[in-house]
Amino acid sequence: MSCSSTPAQLSKIVDELCDLHACKYLFHSNLLGGRCPSGISLESLVLLSRELFFPGFYGEERICEETLNYHTGVKCVEMYNLLREQFAAGYRFGLREQDTELSDEEIKARADKAAIEVLKEFPRIRKILATDVLAAYNADPAATSLSEVVLCYPAIRAITNYRLAHAIYKIGVPIIPRIITEIAHSETGIDIHPAAQIGSSFTIDHGTGVVIGATTIIGDRVKLYQGVTLGARSFPLNDAGNPIKGVARHPILEDGVVVYSNATILGRITIGHDAVIGGNIWLTHDVEPNERLIQRK
Amino acid sequence: MSCSSTPAQLSKIVDELCDLHACKYLFHSNLLGGRCPSGISLESLVLLSRELFFPGFYGEERICEETLNYHTGVKCVEMYNLLREQFAAGYRFGLREQDTELSDEEIKARADKAAIEVLKEFPRIRKILATDVLAAYNADPAATSLSEVVLCYPAIRAITNYRLAHAIYKIGVPIIPRIITEIAHSETGIDIHPAAQIGSSFTIDHGTGVVIGATTIIGDRVKLYQGVTLGARSFPLNDAGNPIKGVARHPILEDGVVVYSNATILGRITIGHDAVIGGNIWLTHDVEPNERLIQRK
Amino acid sequence: MSCSSTPAQLSKIVDELCDLHACKYLFHSNLLGGRCPSGISLESLVLLSRELFFPGFYGEERICEETLNYHTGVKCVEMYNLLREQFAAGYRFGLREQDTELSDEEIKARADKAAIEVLKEFPRIRKILATDVLAAYNADPAATSLSEVVLCYPAIRAITNYRLAHAIYKIGVPIIPRIITEIAHSETGIDIHPAAQIGSSFTIDHGTGVVIGATTIIGDRVKLYQGVTLGARSFPLNDAGNPIKGVARHPILEDGVVVYSNATILGRITIGHDAVIGGNIWLTHDVEPNERLIQRK
Amino acid sequence: MSCSSTPAQLSKIVDELCDLHACKYLFHSNLLGGRCPSGISLESLVLLSRELFFPGFYGEERICEETLNYHTGVKCVEMYNLLREQFAAGYRFGLREQDTELSDEEIKARADKAAIEVLKEFPRIRKILATDVLAAYNADPAATSLSEVVLCYPAIRAITNYRLAHAIYKIGVPIIPRIITEIAHSETGIDIHPAAQIGSSFTIDHGTGVVIGATTIIGDRVKLYQGVTLGARSFPLNDAGNPIKGVARHPILEDGVVVYSNATILGRITIGHDAVIGGNIWLTHDVEPNERLIQRK
Amino acid sequence: MSCSSTPAQLSKIVDELCDLHACKYLFHSNLLGGRCPSGISLESLVLLSRELFFPGFYGEERICEETLNYHTGVKCVEMYNLLREQFAAGYRFGLREQDTELSDEEIKARADKAAIEVLKEFPRIRKILATDVLAAYNADPAATSLSEVVLCYPAIRAITNYRLAHAIYKIGVPIIPRIITEIAHSETGIDIHPAAQIGSSFTIDHGTGVVIGATTIIGDRVKLYQGVTLGARSFPLNDAGNPIKGVARHPILEDGVVVYSNATILGRITIGHDAVIGGNIWLTHDVEPNERLIQRK
Amino acid sequence: MSCSSTPAQLSKIVDELCDLHACKYLFHSNLLGGRCPSGISLESLVLLSRELFFPGFYGEERICEETLNYHTGVKCVEMYNLLREQFAAGYRFGLREQDTELSDEEIKARADKAAIEVLKEFPRIRKILATDVLAAYNADPAATSLSEVVLCYPAIRAITNYRLAHAIYKIGVPIIPRIITEIAHSETGIDIHPAAQIGSSFTIDHGTGVVIGATTIIGDRVKLYQGVTLGARSFPLNDAGNPIKGVARHPILEDGVVVYSNATILGRITIGHDAVIGGNIWLTHDVEPNERLIQRK
DSSP states (O other), X not given: OGGGGHXXXXXXXXXXXXXXXXTTTTOOOOSSSOOOOOHHHHHHHHHHHHHHHSBTTBSXXXXXXXXXXXXXXXXXXXXXXXXXXXXXXXXHHHHHHHTOOOOHHHHHHHHHHHHHHHHXXXXXXXXXXXXXXXXXXXXXXXXXXXXXXXXXXXXXXXXXXXXXXXXXXXXXXXXXXXXXXXXXXHHHSOEEOTTOEEOSSOEEESOTTOEEOTXXXXXXXXXXXXXXXXXXXXXXXXXXXOBOTTOOOSOEEOTTOEEOTTOEEESSOEEOTTXXXXXXXXXXSOBOTTOEEOOOO | OGGGGHHHHHHHHHHHHTOTTTTTTTOOOOSSSOOOOOHHHHHHHHHHHHHHHSBTTBSSSOOOTTTHHHHHHHHHHHHHHHHHHHHHXXXXXXXXXXXXXXXXXXXXXXXXXXXXXXXXXXXXXXHHHHHHHHHHHHHOTTOOOHHHHHHHOHHHHHHHHHHHHHXXXXXXXXXXXXXXXXXXXXXXXXXXXXXXXXXXXXXXXXXXXXXXXXXXXXXXXXEEETTOEEEOSOOOBOTTSOBOTTOOOSOEEOTTOEEOTTOEEESSOEEOTTOEEOTTOEEOSOBOTTOEEOOOO | OGGGGHHHHHHHHHHHHTOTTTTTTTOOOOSSSOOOOOHHHHHHHHHHHHHHHSBTTBSSSXXXXXXXXXXXXXXXXXXXXXXXXXXXXXXXXXXHHHTOOOOHHHHHHHHHHHHHHHHHXXXXXXXXXXXXXHHHHHHOTTOOOHHHHHHHOHHHHHHHHHHHHHHHHHHTOXXXXXXXXXXXXXXXXXXXXXXXXXXXXXXXXXXXXXXXXXXXXXXSSOEEETTOEEEOSOOOBOTTSOBOTTOOOSOEEOTTOEEOTTOEEESSOEEOTTOEEOXXXXXOSOBOTTOEEOOOO | OGGGGHHHHHHHHHHHHTOTTTTTTTOOOXXXXXXXXXXXXXXXXXXXXXXXHSBTTBSSSOOOTTTHHHHHHHHHHHHHHHHHHHHHHHHHHHHHHHTOOOOHHHHHHHHHHHXXXXXXXXXXXXXXXXXXXXXXXXXXXXXXXXXXXXXXXXXXXXXXXXXXXXXXXXXXXXXXXXXXXXHHHHHHSOEEOTTOEEOSSOEEESOTTOEEOTTOEEOSSOEEETTOEEEOSOOOBOTTSOBXXXXXXXXXXXXXXXXXXXXXXXXXXXXXXXXXEOTTOEEOSOBOTTOEEOOOO | OGGGGHHHHXXXXXXXXXXXXXXXXXXXXXXXXXXOOOHHHHHHHHHHHHHHHSBTTBSSSOOOTTTHHXXXXXXXXXXXXXXXXHHHHHHHHHHHHHTOOOOHHHHHHHHHHHHHHHHHTHHHHHHHHHHHHHHHHHHOTTOOOHHHHHHHOHHHHHHHHHHHHHHHHHHTOSSXXXXXXXXXXXXXXOEEOTTOEEOSSOEEESOTTOEEOTTOEEOSSXXXXXXXXXXXXXXXXXXXXXXXXXXXXXXEEOTTOEEOTTOEEESSOEEOTTOEEOTTOEEOSOBOTTOEEOOOO | OGGGGHHHHHHHHHHHHTOTTTTTTTOOOOSSSOOOOOHHHHHHHHHHHHHHHSBTTBSSSOOOTTTHHHHHHHHHHHHHHHHHHHHHHHXXXXXXXXXXXXXXXXXXXXXXXXXXXXXXXXXXXXHHHHHHHHHHHHHOTTOOOHHHHHHHOHHHHHHHHHHHHHHHHHHTOSSHHHHHHHHHHHXXXXXXXXXXXXXXXXXXXXXXXXXXXXXXEEOSSOEEETTOEEEOSOOOBOXXXXXXXXXXXXXXXXXXXXXXXXOEEESSOEEOTTOEEOTTOEEOSOBOTTOEEOOOO
């Protein structure tokens, strides 16, 4: 058969792909230690968090008031175990980057502790999510009920992921928060960095294309529309010509700010409370409280 | 073991998460009545509708002209049952919002009737979809065949979901249409409200970021590019300071209009037939037929 | 029961949906020949390519240096078989469009040959992907490690799909490359046509809404931000009023160009090396090397 | 292509297979009413019952004393819903056989009531199963622990299915009990009719080939070995030459009886308490208490 | 870590397991030709055949008289494709054993032809299965309806597999028939060789442990009980001391014979019509018509 | 609704089922320590072992001589990880029974060591399995090839499970070996205790109902038929009236013994080399070498 040379060619390709020098940076070795954080497990974790925050809306079970306790109990146990497993993976991932070593025992103890700490935050997170749902409902004439908002609005899913990821970020677990917000980014087109700080009653209409950078600070009752960028204008380089990490470089939006679609707000500037930024605006300077900035025709 | 306190902590978290007062709005109780409409079932319904509209392109079976009848028959039965089940869930969802009661019998009878009505629309919907496919092919020099358009173009998937959702919307089934268009939104970045009215030969190039609001009216042979917003400029508030629902507040695009990428068209204005709106334009007033509006440099 | 008329109504709908004249263009007949290229199989192929390019980051196995060879071998064999199968489907799809006939033997021989050719490109593709990963890391102050870039950045997934699709495109397999880039488009909001030519060290920040047209040429070390369009300005029509296919109509970006968010660059223009294009710019003319174009306030 | 005649031949076969006269008895029509009881759902029900009777041994979750309540609660709700659904299917199946009609409401109400009645039996069933586990452990020198018996012994699975099926049988749900014991028959080779009456501390060693007929009565502390038949010797025929249903025709085994491998005990005879029946015996007459019947060499 | 020597040990084991000499007989090489017949695919085929023979009893769909045609059509197409694929695998398997070569084209053409021939037998097979169902019902006082027999009786599943396998055997497809009867053997404990010849109205009660050898001939209206062996007594050896294949060596049971549980009937003997063989009998000689052989007490 | 009392009833049932005293023996508590050995994982392990012992016959991949190494490598790594995980679960299970404590570290280290030891046995096990395959082929006139034996014969599957389980048993891992042989018992009706000792070239024809007890010793070239029991006659009781564990109580079959169907051999007796035991024999005393024992008529 004409394919008789195939195995030999395959074998050569395999050898090239296994050249350890060539796959430096791109190969994550992990036979006997723990695995890389798993996108698939984290998607399950995200779905489970939605079932805990919005019981009866997500998940396939039928729940009533008398059985809510059972379902919540089982899901908390499941969430706890998923968090433990992925946090351990996250810590290992972070340590590997820093070439630090820690015994598997220590990593697990740290992960177990972080898992219970994050789980303790769930009631508080849900309380803020309730304000977000209400804000979305009040802001959109097309919304027919609070339940519609919970069930259909992509912003609720993106904000839920962000609020969970932010709680994990604050506890110091590496990489996991970022994967969680990227799951929402892929699902909704809304890209919120887990390190951003966002107040209550936050809402985003439509949402596709929204970007909220790592050092952004957002107050309460802020509303964004699709395509809004809260980004960095430029960033200081180090001697090697690479950007210096960790510098505050994204905007501050005070309470009650509204930003219309496709506006671009760049740099560590402050948009004063209750200001309104029109659509398609390109903005790199501070804005006074209550000011209304509209694109000239 | 140091984890011995975990079960007690878990138990406390469970109790907090089960506080019925705290999860008001966020809990959908449904033990003995029907379930909440299911995103997973509706994704299956969307896939099945694609298999019915575009036989042989979607679905894993091999179909030929002689067996088309069998496959279409089985899929229609399956579609009918999915529609009945989800429409019943949709009606229950809507009644719960309005605190209205209806016997389970009545809900099911209504759902069965609506299901067959929507299914009757399938041949008509497919006829319009054929015009959309042709329009996309003619508009894009990169399209090598009509089949490529059917198989690859995200706009076709978004428009298919919209046309199906709109037919369901017109029959008055709550919530389901919105979930169906949000499925396409997540998949394609194209957000079309199911209440919008859109003529034949409609096409969207690339599509990410497109928003078409609930009261938008679009004629025949309209073409949009990525990032176009057909939105509301502002909306009247009621005495409580909340937006009044149901007011016409989105644009009317007459036949043959073309809108280039990232243009933003807001408010109940009219874009006359065959007008061309350039990219990145911010537009809040009427445009004459055949007019060409281009962003000044 | 009141539903007794249902089967008769179903049967009528089935007949209408099977009207071969009505589903012209929308029906892909394929009982005994091969199947239509399968989106599901191609998603598996994309996942598998990520496992080959970034071993240990994607995939559920634990791999170490000593076992990399086994895993790579098995995945190459699997990839080879997936490529053969889908390439054969792609060739059949293309031939059907052109009403050309080829024996099943010839199609398979051609597919087998193309599959091994594409697989041979994998080591070279991975080498370029390593430059893309490094470029993304260097460009983003929020990136904490190269591994974070590999694991989380949507741009890496979109560029990986593009580079694989482009290799398949160059070998002349119909339709498959386009489906592969559309998989990334759906996942990341980044729409790169497989025919575009893109140099090394390419990166896109955030990415949602980026469009890169079929005849675009991009040099080395180019960086784009979210919402950037590299599109066609207009295209010549043939006598029938339809666009002429295959004309160069998208921009050329020379080495080192940076384009900020939501800029729109249209037509076969040239952006000179190391030029910087500001956000929200609408650009339809050539730009000199090293020039900085910023939106006026 | 030489296959061109295939569709026509297929079509003829389809027509023959759809000849309603030919598939009389073999076709269960059920479009709009409920479905046939589902083997797949009943396998899930069986697995779930094992998780409820033996928590921590079956099921994938990690359970501890503090969380047992949550898991049991969720599984009881799930069990309740499975029972309701399958009992309704069972009642419909039975009614169809008797050509009786009942409204769907009445069927569901009956199924719901039966479901809760059966669920109430679960604590009592588990109590008896505990005696069966202990009996198996005490009877087998190869058993190293009670836990090994629970986890590995096919007899425990067969007896669990029987005890559950018998409870459902007593409440009068058609067909479902029989499917449940057949699931164990397929899994273990032990065939116990759900109508048989069996006391506590019952055990079967190895078990393959054991048959226990519908009117068998078994006391407490009885032990069987593999291949034992407790069958009917002959049965009275009606005028049409068919067996009369419902006549007592299987043996009575009093407390403490032991029957060794491959013994065959036929007819409504009584084996007195604590009798021992040797292997390969063919037995059709009563046996005195404490008697030992051994196969002569 | 103490596991550091693991990869080296693994590697040595891999090498030993890949020693081609050591895995002679046990290794089925098949990279580029077709695959080995697949047990998983054949289990699907068996399930599908049950759905075709007993519509509405097996399968998850709801079927009614008006939609039977659609479902049967789709399942016939699916069955045809499964048969083609597995028959091709079966022919390749057979050819490999005989060291014969045939082009892939020829194999496929042969498989396609055999597939349609077997499918043509389906209506005839179903007709006989209807007689088997009726026979089982009439023979068992515990059977409450024909539907119960179809849905629950393991004998029906074993006989269905046998009748399908026998049709495939007669057409000469290697290995596939044997796998199909082994699937039933595993599920029911009934082991019928596909080459056996069995008349209509055949039934087996309980069934575990029944063995029916390859050259057995069974008339109409025969009934067996559990544990019955229809086997070979001894078989002639060739010069190498191995059994000569293909010699008639199993019993002939004429019309109306009944064989009770655990009877063993060995060798090419004839049991005359309407004879009754008692349980546990060891039988190696001819039996007259209407004779009743009972184990002496 | 009439179901309003359901939740209260459910809640009462849950409480009863959670009564820790009532579920003593039947509850395996394991929240924070490891899980119970998993039947599902062990089924995967069994399938994987078949893929390693019989490459190309089991498993879905296409393997050829050049790629055997890759597949074997990946499967060995996978097997190693499955063994480690399940062995750790097995040790924990055993320790819990003995109320012994061991740190999780020690358990894992022990499991890792045992896993590699068992894996080292794989080449030796396969060598013996090759003799079993050859023996089955030579003994059965109906076998058309060695490949048919590998692919179809239930005895090969039962013996493979036994040989793997026996290797694990010898290393001292609790419970796991027993679950592995019970998997084969359920699949084939052949029940071989993992502690039994069995020589090479062992074969069982048909197999349903075969029982081989824990202290059985079987030489080389032994052949059994269906329904054969190698069991215990009686066993000494301790003062509590329970059987004393660990006493030799099953038969010794020397080299070349043949036992025909349904024979029952009980007690620690010796069947001399090359003896033949006829079907349905009940045997409780020693048999001389070369003796032929046949059931008298």
